Amino acid sequence: MTEETKTNFIHDIIEADLASGKRTEIVTRFPPEPNGYLHIGHAKAICLDFGTAEKYNGRCNLRFDDTNPDAEDEEYVQAIQDDIKWLGFDWGENRYWASNYFEQMHGYAVALIKKGKAYVCQLPQADFKEYRGAPTEPGKEPPGRKHSVEENLALFEQMKNGTFEDGACVLRARIDMASPNLHLRDPALYRIKRAHHHNTGDTWCIYPMYDFAHCIEDSLEGVTHSMCTLEFEVHRPLYDWILNELNIFHPQQIEFSRLNLTYTVMSKRKLLELVNENLVNGWDDPRMPTLCGMRRRGFTAAAIRNFCGILGVTKVESISEIELFESLVRDDLNETSFRAMAVIDPIKVVLENYPADLTEEFELPNHPKKEELGIRTVPFSRELWIERSDYIDVPPNNKFKGFFVGREVRLRGAYLATCTAVEKDSDGNVIQIQCDLDLDSKGGNGLDGRKVKGTIHWVSALHAVDAEIRNYDRLFTEENPLADKDADFKEFINSAALEITTAKLESGLAKSKPSDRFQFERIGYFCADLDHTEATPIFNRTLTLRAPRK
RNA sequence: UGCCCGAUAGUGUAAUGGAAGCACAUGUGACUUUGACUCACAGGGUCCAGGUUCGAACCCUGGUCGGGCAACCA
Numbered sequence: 001m002t003e004e005t006k007t008n009f010i011h012d013i014i015e016a017d018l019a020s021g022k023r024t025e026i027v028t029r030f031p032p033e034p035n036g037y038l039h040i041g042h043a044k045a046i047c048l049d050f051g052t053a054e055k056y057n058g059r060c061n062l063r064f065d066d067t068n069p070d071a072e073d074e075e076y077v078q079a080i081q082d083d084i085k086w087l088g089f090d091w092g093e094n095r096y097w098a099s100n101y102f103e104q105m106h107g108y109a110v111a112l113i114k115k116g117k118a119y120v121c122q123l124p125q126a127d128f129k130e131y132r133g134a135p136t137e138p139g140k141e142p143p144g145r146k147h148s149v150e151e152n153l154a155l156f157e158q159m160k161n162g163t164f165e166d167g168a169c170v171l172r173a174r175i176d177m178a179s180p181n182l183h184l185r186d187p188a189l190y191r192i193k194r195a196h197h198h199n200t201g202d203t204w205c206i207y208p209m210y211d212f213a214h215c216i217e218d219s220l221e222g223v224t225h226s227m228c229t230l231e232f233e234v235h236r237p238l239y240d241w242i243l244n245e246l247n248i249f250h251p252q253q254i255e256f257s258r259l260n261l262t263y264t265v266m267s268k269r270k271l272l273e274l275v276n277e278n279l280v281n282g283w284d285d286p287r288m289p290t291l292c293g294m295r296r297r298g299f300t301a302a303a304i305r306n307f308c309g310i311l312g313v314t315k316v317e318s319i320s321e322i323e324l325f326e327s328l329v330r331d332d333l334n335e336t337s338f339r340a341m342a343v344i345d346p347i348k349v350v351l352e353n354y355p356a357d358l359t360e361e362f363e364l365p366n367h368p369k370k371e372e373l374g375i376r377t378v379p380f381s382r383e384l385w386i387e388r389s390d391y392i393d394v395p396p397n398n399k400f401k402g403f404f405v406g407r408e409v410r411l412r413g414a415y416l417a418t419c420t421a422v423e424k425d426s427d428g429n430v431i432q433i434q435c436d437l438d439l440d441s442k443g444g445n446g447l448d449g450r451k452v453k454g455t456i457h458w459v460s461a462l463h464a465v466d467a468e469i470r471n472y473d474r475l476f477t478e479e480n481p482l483a484d485k486d487a488d489f490k491e492f493i494n495s496a497a498l499e500i501t502t503a504k505l506e507s508g509l510a511k512s513k514p515s516d517r518f519q520f521e522r523i524g525y526f527c528a529d530l531d532h533t534e535a536t537p538i539f540n541r542t543l544t545l546r547a548p549r550k
Numbered sequence: 551u552g553c554c555c556g557a558u559a560g561u562g563u564a565a566u567g568g569a570a571g572c573a574c575a576u577g578u579g580a581c582u583u584u585g586a587c588u589c590a591c592a593g594g595g596u597c598c599a600g601g602u603u604c605g606a607a608c609c610c611u612g613g614u615c616g617g618g619c620a621a622c623c624a
Contacts, residue, residue: 070623136553179553180552181554182620317616320562321561324562326574331587341584368582368584368587369587410583412583546585546586
């Protein structure tokens with residue numbers, strides 16, 4: 001499949017910067033906080049950050065933004081790296097940690113203090129709220145603003161040395177308590193937090209805030225274009241202020257809108273709720289929009305990348321339809337998946353004129369249009385399983401492809417068969433049907449070359465393998481589960497998003513390896529689950545085929 | 551009653567002062583040893599009101615609607 005490489009407003013900026021000579025090389029970064037799993041929203045940022053670097057022959061750093069030891073944990077680091085690699089991006093040698101810059105950040109904080117641009121504020125958090133004022137009214141100057149440079153230097157040193165309790169004071173930028181932008185009303189730069197850091201251990205008891213840390217990280221790494229989501233737009237003046245005061249390399253922050261998708265939620269907190277309340281089976285539950293969940297579901301990295309490319313990058317807040325993504329997944333899977341036959345709701349067919357002790361082996365193509373993908377061998381015998389829905393007493397219209405008494409149907413890749421009788425139980429349920437095979441029609445249309453309307457799939461009952469099938473569907477019943485502010489989004493969980501059933505599989509399928517993908521013909525795309533084994537086959541339904549039969 | 555951002559078919563985007571395109575979705579039809587794939591056709595759009603201009607989706611002014619911002623989170 002072709003990956004979209006269309007331009008966007010950020011690339012326009014980059015090209016202007018290259019043309020004007022403002023930049024000669026392009027450096028970006030993907031800066032996850034290691035406090036959770038990546039989801040498809042992050043994939044948009046990853047594709048933008050790494051994709052932009054690739055497009056302009058630049059570099060994209062993977063940087064773990066580990067400035068808050070309360071939230072972060074090493075356990076997420078590996079998962080994040082795995083997901084990025086799975087998506088198909090490579091940071092090479094360029095893996096960094098915000099915590100590696102703690103020493104330099106501290107030095108920059110001292111430099112700001114010496115310039116009179118930062119001070120230690122001993123106001124309790126609640127009190128500062130009052131000083132900050134409201135959007136419509138200016139704040140007032142905190143007492144700490146009156147400290148001399150020497151006092152601030154001494155106080156900050158004490159903060160660093162652990163003289164104060166957690167929360168006793170913070171280092172603040174001295175900007176403008178009357179600014180219409182609340183983020184410029186003397187924002188906190190450093191807080192005291194006695195927490196064990198996964199990387200720096202107990203070296204520090206003060207940690208930089210995002211606003212102070214992020215721009216410095218970008219600057220130290222020579223990032224030229226620092227892309228982030230829209231909610232940081234109002235932080236940009238602070239980003240620029242810090243860099244200007246420090247007079248160090250000045251990356252450009254550019255904001256774009258997040259990816260939202262219908263029928264799911266994207267917030268880390270809400271996904272965590274689903275996991276904690278056992279509404280899904282962990283972060284890699286195939287119903288989750290996490291990259292590990294989507295991978296387990298059978299979605300492909302190529303489809304995700306293509307999706308992000310086609311969606312484009314803008315500042316418009318939007319919710320994209322999942323249908324577009326599903327369409328791209330089908331495009332990819334249609335091209336790459338081996339075909340197989342599986343019967344999910346079986347009824348038995350007895351071929352009256354076929355020998356009971358005979359097994360034939362048919363060679364069927366793995367892909368109808370790609371000979372190079374080879375063939376597979378499928379056993380055929382007197383008793384078959386077909387879908388219950390492929391028999392009907394009276395056809396509703398002339399589009400029905402299956403059996404009714406007297407109807408001739410093609411058994412995919414095998415013979416033409418005519419239904420001769422049906423057996424039902426006392427409740428009228430079909431138990432099995434009888435058919436006569438046209439033994440001269442093997443693999444074709446019969447000796448007279450007649451056309452047959454329907455082709456259905458089947459599995460030899462003698463050789464069938466039983467498997468567990470996990471049919472996945474959309475996580476929520478509402479396009480936007482968050483739209484109703486008065487309702488808990490969890491009320492809209494789709495109870496049918498996971499339906500476990502069994503199936504009769506073509507025998508070769510048992511030997512699949514976890515994450516092998518197939519198209520079960522006429523049903524959908526499936527992949528072997530992580531827990532799949534030859535002894536206990538488990539397949540996840542990635543998606544149905546388009547326009548499933550009604 | 552503050553500041554910032556945004557608004558193009560149902561959805562996501564393109565057009566960067568010169569013919570409003572594309573994709574998905576929807577509908578109809580063709581083809582088919584998968585009701586898939588593929589192919590053809592169709593419907594449907596510039597938030598509103600002014601202004602500048604030979605010409606405005608694009609520039610200006612004023613509205614309307616939507617989103618964000620008052621963590622010692624990121």
